[in-house]
Amino acid sequence: MTRAPASTTSAAVPISRLERVLRSGRFAVTAELDAPDSADPADVYKNALVLAEVCDAINATDGSGANCHMSSLSCCALLTRAGYEPVLQVSCRDRNRIAMQGDLLGAAALGVRNVLCLTGDDVTNGDQPEAKRVFDFDSIQLLQVARTMRDTGVFLSGRKLSTPPRLFLGAAENPFAPPYDWRPRRLAKKVAAGAQFIQTQYCFDVPMFERFMRGVRDLGLHERVFMLVGVGPLRSVKAAEFMRTRVPGVWIPGAIMERLKKTPPKQQREEGIQICVEIIQQVRQIAGVHGVHVMAYRQEETVAEIIQRAGLFPRRASAAMPAAPASELSLTDVPFV
Template identity: 65%
Template sequence: MTPSRPSSQRDENPAGVHLPLEPLPGHSSRGRLERVLRRGEFAVTAELNPPDSANPEDVYQRAAVFEGWVDGINAVDASGANCHMSSVGICALLTRMGYAPIMQIACRDKNRIAIQGDVLGAAAMGVANILCLTGDGVQAGDQPGAKPVFDLDSMSLLETIRIMRDNGKFLSGRKLTTPPAVFLGAAINPFAPPYDFRPMRLAKKIAAGAQFVQSQYCFDVPMFRTYMQRVRDLGLAEECFILAGVGPLASAKTARWIQSNVPGIHIPDAIIQRLEGAADQKKEGKQLCIDIINEVKEIPGVAGIHVMAYRQEEYVAEIVAESGVLKGRQPWKREARQDDQIVADRLDRILHEDMTERPADRVARVRS
């Protein structure tokens, strides 16, 4: 990781932190995430839990907790086949305020015509990062009678957007006036069988156009270490930026439920036993996340972490701060707004029951 640059040289447009950056040679986008990764700095991204609401303030309040701690915010596209505010809508709100969203696109609900239109619209709004997903089946959600589309899958979606960006044309062959300048990502799951095939699947996604990937939750570091060894042996870590997925577990009960009910997430029994033996399981879950970060950041080929703190987003700053992964570097922070103190006070009220120290004070202490 290269040393952090002085604050005066951060990735900001001198005309305003909310304005797009100037393009750089060899970069696919104008986004901050791509700049951080290509400089060799350890990147941090996080996932924004989409609201069941049409109120934009619900998005802004959820995004505010990430400011100054992450390089990109994932705008989720109906994960679990459940309906929430759309990823396009979330990105429209985030880019308006200068945030760096990573727009997820799932193939379950849209055909290629709708997807290509969304890509152009997102790029026009300033979205610089797109994460391509096949998507969960509709049976996983609360509207199982919905009609699935799956016109494309994650591989063909990557290829579609790469063709739009690099060749300047739709899948039909019709030319684009202005191609979308986007940094393409995908998801990986080293923790689901067949394990030996997982590195090869990453290779296929890279060939299709993936420039960065975010992994499923990593609770088994030895398994992830083995996966990364194979990835390095294939030379894939030099062709793609790999972000390890991490997140806090709220309790042993939560961990056992995930272990039994969520396919693709592997939680070793030792992790659950550690939580069961803790006096404060929620606090132990946060510490466990920090410990895992400190292990995976030392694995060669790991370029960053993706923090998925579902319904615990207020702890992301604390987790990132105490893990020390930024090494003094501060990601982009939005210009001050009049309602910032309102948001900060609300977070303090949420957290005061299980913390004697104010989150802002704790983060400041770690940072100093």
């Protein structure tokens, strides 16, 4: 676990609870919420409840895999209403610059303090491949515009905002996709454009991730941005095979596949959790890693077990649980840097 200096952020005071946790030097845990295919808020809360107890912030996906679900902004609005700490995911796939800037203002007004700026999976991967792809911005341009809105208080057009949005800005990175040797320097571009935290793609290949982190440290980026490593349990050989071949950007090395294949089908779920736990323990030792981002698609109930078995829970339980509803905790208890 490494501590990033305060220079990571432009503001003197942390904007969000997630930023507070990261700045305090604690190993952060974020988790992904599956946005429901439903108009019932209870479905959001049901999914959030199992995550909130064990993580510092909850990511609400924005049409993940280009599939239609409840929008990220709406999920976040429901979550802030109940006192949870959400991360708004904004994908460049579906909205143009006018809509995205409007959403950033709206999100801030609804109490959302964390934003993850993404390019987005292509429409061809989703349930509606006939859709028009927008990609008016790319993720780096979105970051820079969001930062300018926050720090300078203007839209891209230059028009003034009467109240700028207070946002902790994040971006994604995939160390497991080519061009591998450029990835650290591409991360530098994102940091230069305003990324304060990074959530990576699923990490199943720790040596490859270590190589990436070496590049990140060589550029000094580990002192300028908080790195949260994406992890998640593989449910079965079939699920792993699906992710490997059908989910863009997911790299699962042969050794992991072999390990799952050797496991009897009934125990594969358990083995997948075990692999995830081991990966968390390994990446935690890597200098420049500040936390993990758990993505347990349609198996949120496993997240608590993973966090506990990875040895992250007792320490979390002793501290205030920042993702739990605000009424249950006193923010002043959380230590500052």
